[in-house]
Amino acid sequence: MSKIGLIIKREYSTRVMKKSFILLTFLTPILFAAMFALIIYLGGIKDDKVKKIVVVDKTQLYKDVLKDNESYIFQFTDASVDELKKQKQKDDGEYTALLYISNDLRIDSTAATIYSNEQINLELKTYVSGLLNNYIEEQKLASYNIPNLKTMVENSKTDIDLKTIKWGEDGEEKEASAELATIIGMVMAFIIYMFILIYGAQVMSGVVQEKSNRIVEVMVSSVKPFELMMGKIIGIAMVGLTQFLLWVVLTVAIMMGVSSIFGNDIDMSSVQKVQEMGQVGTQTMPAEIQGFITALNGVDYVQLIVMFVIYFIGGYLLYASLFAAVGSAVDNETDTNQFSMPLMIPIMFAIYAGIFTAENPDGPLAFWCSIIPFTSPIVMMVRLPFDVPAWEIALSIGILVLSFIGSTWLAGKIYRTGILMYGKKVTWKELWKWLKY
């Protein structure tokens, strides 16, 4: 095996065999899945306690409108709001919320109010407003005294689902969804961001450790400093890729496992929920979901994955080499801050730029940040699902490749001097000199 191969192997195997790596790799997806399952599970549980809603209806018009269902029963009272408020403060469990209707809702649409000690949940709000809306609508229609008006209005109701179709270069039509593009882009950008930060920092601390262990001079008597640095960078990148791959595989496997166990109940209840909500008003939901699913099929996954890998590697190499240079310049980990801050700032900036890019993927911020190599791996990932012109991608990748070649060259020069320097407080001026040795 070549020397660099041996170094990669050592970096890789010692890191992958570490308990912390194994624990983190296997626990993270389980935690994720558990969290997911918990959300689905909790969302699926129907609150079986029937809640009492006290209604103070000044108009006496809505007694028949507010129908009880399995979650809520309505109790009408003549007591004043103030009395009820006092009672509620004394004895909390008596009723959940108070609905106060002060005026005819046909005249004043803001006349209904719900009071409670807790945050009113959305379900109650949509339920009550749905009932009242339907009733008022019918009343209004009836007041026109036109026969069959109700059916006429029903028939004229439309729900336009505006399809967004993207023309591909070959004239192929694809359904697109801006929301989906945003989600995919942000997720990928975030993964790259995490990766650069976590594994870049690992490269740095690895170099610092080699230096403080005093192993480094033993090593450079056998291998070139550049080989040692690249071996470390590549080895750690492979550790990261392994972890990422395991996460994907494990998450998918666990998700499938979870849904096959709980799957049926969860699906049933959530379908029911959607249907219930549909009844009370929000009829656009299913259409949107449908659009989402067709759009999901319209995404060019091959392009996305290829680009992800390119930017992932490019961004990592650019930053990891600079992190290695920083590690080589200091004697112990506490000294790294001074030099690692200037590296952290552009990464953090990139993720913020990415968030704004999602809102305006063709704006000047998006354009420039996806060209500048320090931000492009993150920002371009956000833009990609929105279809970026090919020349911009080519330019961005080209500049990224040139920059990481430049940065590894630069880092190599600082590294080979830095690793053999002990007990010297290094300044920026000093680093500049090392470049010229």
Add this chain to the structure above:
Amino acid sequence: MPLLEVENVVKQFDGHRALDGVSLEVPENSIYGLLGPNGAGKTTLIRIINCITAPDSGQVRLNGKQMTPEDVYHIGYLPEERGLYKKMKVGEQALFLAQLKGMSKKDALKSLKYWFERFEIQGWWNKKVEELSKGMAQKVQFITTILHDPKLLIFDEPFSGFDPVNAEQLKCEILELRDKGATIIFSTHNMGTVEDLCENISLVNKSKIVLQGNVAEIRASHTTNTYLVKTNKTLDVNGFELIEEQRKNGIFEYSIKKAEADTNNSLLQRLMQQTEIVSFQEILPSMNDIFIETVTPHS
């Protein structure tokens, strides 16, 4: 032919010249001492020989040929700033370092087995380096340096971190390595070991070689013409200078300085006429004295 030739090597760092026209020749199958105060340029020179840094000018030749990167396979280097990966197991680590020196896994394992047995440390194979004491780690480090059977060995302060017993063992190992044909460059501040081990030395001071040559010749040339004479009767001080006299168990000990004109034999002859000589010994200056005398600036 010398195994290693360093010719007129210059290395300039920003603001100061670490090596200024340094030349030396290390004969094959000998132990060569590289001496000098801290910051004199020894480590820089050693790094240049190891191809870790390149000289600005000058040449380093191994076996008469300009050194190539492959030559590091034939060098074993024990740096002054040395250490091992703390989290790695001893055996794994030794194997890794041996493979980096171009050994096949099979050869490395065989050689490791031999050395671990010789140092009686077979039980350490699966221990992590961080579990070893400093002295134990130094032994492992020494083994990893000599494992690939290098022609040229460079030891920078090899005895630091060893207790006297282990230091003695190490000394024997170094001598045995030489007897088996290795050439050894040896950098130390311990002048006693230089006298014991080294045949030739170079003394580097302020980036230049200030003293070079065979240890015995250097000591002889720095002679202060002092002798220790033991007799069984008192000595009449005549024709030489008495520095000190002492009586111990009926034996008279004289520390004397001979005149420039005298030779050892003429001095001895004169002494023999006076009394029975028990012993006669020239007191050569120690390398320590020579070192201090050479590097201390004379006002």
